Amino acid sequence: MAEESSLIKAGIVGATGYTGVELVRLLLAHPQVELAAVTSRSDAGQRLDQMFPNLRGHCDLVFAAPDVKQLGRCDVVFFATPHGVAHAMAAELLAAGPRIIDLSADFRLRDAELWAQWYQQPHGAPELLPKAVYGLPEIHRQQIATAELIAVPGCYPTAITLGFLPLLEQGLVDVDHLIADAKSGVSGAGRKASVGSLLCEAGENFKAYGVAGHRHLPEILQTLNQLAGQSTQLSFVPHLLPMIRGILATLYARLSDHSKDLQAIYEQRYAAEPFVDVMPAGSLPETRSVRGSNLCRIAVHRPLGGDTAVVLSAIDNLVKGASGQAVQNLNIMFGLPETMGLQSISGLP
Amino acid sequence: MAEESSLIKAGIVGATGYTGVELVRLLLAHPQVELAAVTSRSDAGQRLDQMFPNLRGHCDLVFAAPDVKQLGRCDVVFFATPHGVAHAMAAELLAAGPRIIDLSADFRLRDAELWAQWYQQPHGAPELLPKAVYGLPEIHRQQIATAELIAVPGCYPTAITLGFLPLLEQGLVDVDHLIADAKSGVSGAGRKASVGSLLCEAGENFKAYGVAGHRHLPEILQTLNQLAGQSTQLSFVPHLLPMIRGILATLYARLSDHSKDLQAIYEQRYAAEPFVDVMPAGSLPETRSVRGSNLCRIAVHRPLGGDTAVVLSAIDNLVKGASGQAVQNLNIMFGLPETMGLQSISGLP
Amino acid sequence: MAEESSLIKAGIVGATGYTGVELVRLLLAHPQVELAAVTSRSDAGQRLDQMFPNLRGHCDLVFAAPDVKQLGRCDVVFFATPHGVAHAMAAELLAAGPRIIDLSADFRLRDAELWAQWYQQPHGAPELLPKAVYGLPEIHRQQIATAELIAVPGCYPTAITLGFLPLLEQGLVDVDHLIADAKSGVSGAGRKASVGSLLCEAGENFKAYGVAGHRHLPEILQTLNQLAGQSTQLSFVPHLLPMIRGILATLYARLSDHSKDLQAIYEQRYAAEPFVDVMPAGSLPETRSVRGSNLCRIAVHRPLGGDTAVVLSAIDNLVKGASGQAVQNLNIMFGLPETMGLQSISGLP
């Protein structure tokens, strides 16, 4: 481990949720990071290991009230808050020095108006939107490397975007009728007490939700349009799985060009990507195979040789879908090996 | 309860699986049925309540070896066997008198060749195929009423067919690009010991399977083609849910006619159907709301007013997807109120 | 079904929790009961089937604000409220006519002081305590038959009491060192939004709680003392299971008399009890075998022929542990067959 002086000082604002504790877990184990500050408005003074029993024996940190001065001494500050917090604090914090990696939706949409419509409040820092970089390394690695402000993608957007990406970049599908049928474990709904997330409501049960329009939709479309170089249309239906972690997105697209070797295209596009695993054609990625891991496992199918491509994209919604991706961004921003601190093997079973 | 002489004598062949015990449960509680014989090759001599602890106190039946003579004394015989058994016994049994309600796939496809391809064995009674009636009451009620041999539909086909039916009957969608993304609890895989169905393999996990081609596909297409009056093309992707019971099928179809009131069409089509519940537009049917029930709950969506119809169709795979539907067929065949013995309310939570 | 005029008019106060919806389900299916009123302070005006999707198609009831006048027209009123509500309304309601079956703890302890200590508020109707009957039919059937006010036992107390009963009545064990290690599904914690009951907190997890002293302890001791005819000492440790329904209590007691045939004693004591199933010696009752059922399944063991009796007692915490037992009490109070409306077979799997 390097000398203390070269360790990256990190702070986390609003670490009382699931992406927060996952980020703590990853950063505590990161050889080049020193987790210096962890804040929470409501739980200041409480030890983290009181709230999160897995941390006991690994962490003596105590939640502090968010303080721009203290956070300002960090090299990087993560926001693991719900939307609406980062955009209020970002400008002041950036001025104090740290780079920001925001896990919330605050800086994901380039259009402040669109953001305001979907998140039902005015955008708190529209002037920062042009400098914010959408933190999907597989597309924006270059910009991430020099960014001051990263908007970590949402969980569904990560799985869906990585799944469609090669088809759209290569113009192989009808972009007007994309379908993303996505299924997520309940941790995606967060750690707040809500009836719908109770074990007695979500356990031994399955249902769709957000069919009329989910907040991740504009974010996904923004990226898909960019990849396709034109406007795309997506039917996105999320569903709630009776389990804790994992997202599988089953993507359907109508091939406009039947002659291409989809498998080769995916393998090629992602050959250099440490966190996208293109499985052999016809594979069936399981969410448990990436539990706790930053990998996105993808498999491409053309059922019965027809004209519909079916792509399966599996991630851990808290890791590649949030906190793991945030650390991947940190590694890029600070010139570290991109896989540092992100190489653990999923436990099985 | 009616006098013993007017009770319908029922027998079940191969009742050691989940559809079997579910059928036992339903028939024991059916006011007009006397469960007279329950057979199993491998477990003859064992009491049912030894194998199925829920039956203790409710049932003194013992598994008998399958015997056409004994079964021949029944008014109706159910086959709760895997495929390949009913077609071997059906002819002899029909000759002995009883009507047959087969929960297996043996008589679902009209084309014996097609059946042989998908089930990897020659069809054992092709001459019976013309008289076999596909037991989906919402379409075939008339034929069921006078049938001697019923092929109870598969679980996925039931949910998917009922979901698409009004759109296809009315010619409202592009039939070349139908999509059925279906998710089922593990009981659909049966009670046999197999590694993939272990709690440690299927629990806290999610994945697609059978993408290359699932046995239910030809069965679904047979009915969709019939409803559409033309050849249809379906992408059908099943998935395994980390729970015991339930299927939710999320169906996507491209509307060719945007002017129709889909909600009204569904409500009208199913108004007289006791076991199809068309929920208010935009509803989100949950599988737990039909657990143990013979209901299929459907909700129609047109996300963002686009040209894609999204239909959600929820059933209990063991009830409306198998044994409940079998009893519904029995009621029709024997002139009983169709809902008899099938009116229990799902437990919640 | 009997004529409307002979139907028992029932009301439920506070039916928005899990015992509430379970009671609705049981009463809707009860051939001699008409569910006339269902109240909720916070949700008045909402249809029950909006809150509880399993009721859709079975129930058109709407929550009303609690109104003693309206409730007063019922023959029986159930309280499915948390503690602290029934004791405030009981006196007035009894005066208006109905009998009361209270599922809360308000009238379970005979000692108002003791109640106040454990429930942290003064008892609201101590004058009613003498007339309140502890609704465990296996002990108090006679008193229940003529009672005006029933205190339905808690879930853990039901399983534990029925498990120990024959040993204590017969004076077969050392009463100073009884041990009840009990495990319950999460529905026992109720339907309120609380972090500990989230799927992400309680799922794939197991822990003890309430070790220092659980509110059910005084209630259990009250009955055990009564059965033993002396003061007993119990170590009671409850645990939270990662599932929805079910309680298994594993009871340990040191035999003072080794010569007795425990199996025969249990069988004899419960021979006439419709809802206690004494399984063959050495059996292993499973909670799923009583899911949705009012049965308590018990098995007695003497491991390695030693001097420790181990009794396993399984119930559904919402049924025999609450709402089923409430209906069993109603049947006794109104002179109906005790098993009426309580005979359904658990679904399996």
Added chain:
Amino acid sequence: MAEESSLIKAGIVGATGYTGVELVRLLLAHPQVELAAVTSRSDAGQRLDQMFPNLRGHCDLVFAAPDVKQLGRCDVVFFATPHGVAHAMAAELLAAGPRIIDLSADFRLRDAELWAQWYQQPHGAPELLPKAVYGLPEIHRQQIATAELIAVPGCYPTAITLGFLPLLEQGLVDVDHLIADAKSGVSGAGRKASVGSLLCEAGENFKAYGVAGHRHLPEILQTLNQLAGQSTQLSFVPHLLPMIRGILATLYARLSDHSKDLQAIYEQRYAAEPFVDVMPAGSLPETRSVRGSNLCRIAVHRPLGGDTAVVLSAIDNLVKGASGQAVQNLNIMFGLPETMGLQSISGLP
């Protein structure tokens, strides 16, 4: 990472089960170990990552048929086999050079006769029993350091022994009436296809098993007797939890000496133990807080200040209950820091 020549060459016999894959995961990540050989009789030739999807991208190993010559080139060989395999191969393998760490029960009991009774076959290498060391570091660290043959303790024995240890060493309890009520996730039953381990049988269900006498009983008694310096009597009742990983043992013992500060005794006894975490008095250890971790978390209670001590002991049955403990033994045997490769933080949620 040290030069290749100083890496410890490890082999695993029978790595197709859950303890096997867990061992692979731990050893692949161990900085001082090179996993050189992984064998399986039935699956020779198959890649590990074909059988275990979590290993894809982390491991190119292929199962080989067990070959004493090849295994003989290892420094240490682990047996992750069911009982009956290690004792057949151990002598020959030890002669070839490697040290052996056996995760099965073959060498846990010192008495070959007793072993034969419980495991229903003659012991295959009774002459090795005297040199076998029971691999519980908290008791046998010294002997482990110089051992050639380690018998890794069973999962239940680990949790139960560590929980009782300080009470027995200090003679604080009545040793004739110890009670261990233990609950385990289904992975304890292994990866073999068996109906009882199906999700549809073990999910949403709870039950006791092995009450008449579980194979872990003689092993536990052997150690408890050793700790107490006399014969002890234990009622041990295991139960099956509807989840994948974790054991919580709830231990009951009657205090003979009420004056002792149990908390201080436990803290003192385990102060130097890296993998036993004595939590503050009255804590409630959760199995999820040690998921994937080698920690055993313990909390001591004296409910209501009575004379019964209640000790809660939580482990991950596959880690501290098997493979993690195996690696802990390896570290001791090879003079490495005991915590090497065993310091990861459990994921939460």
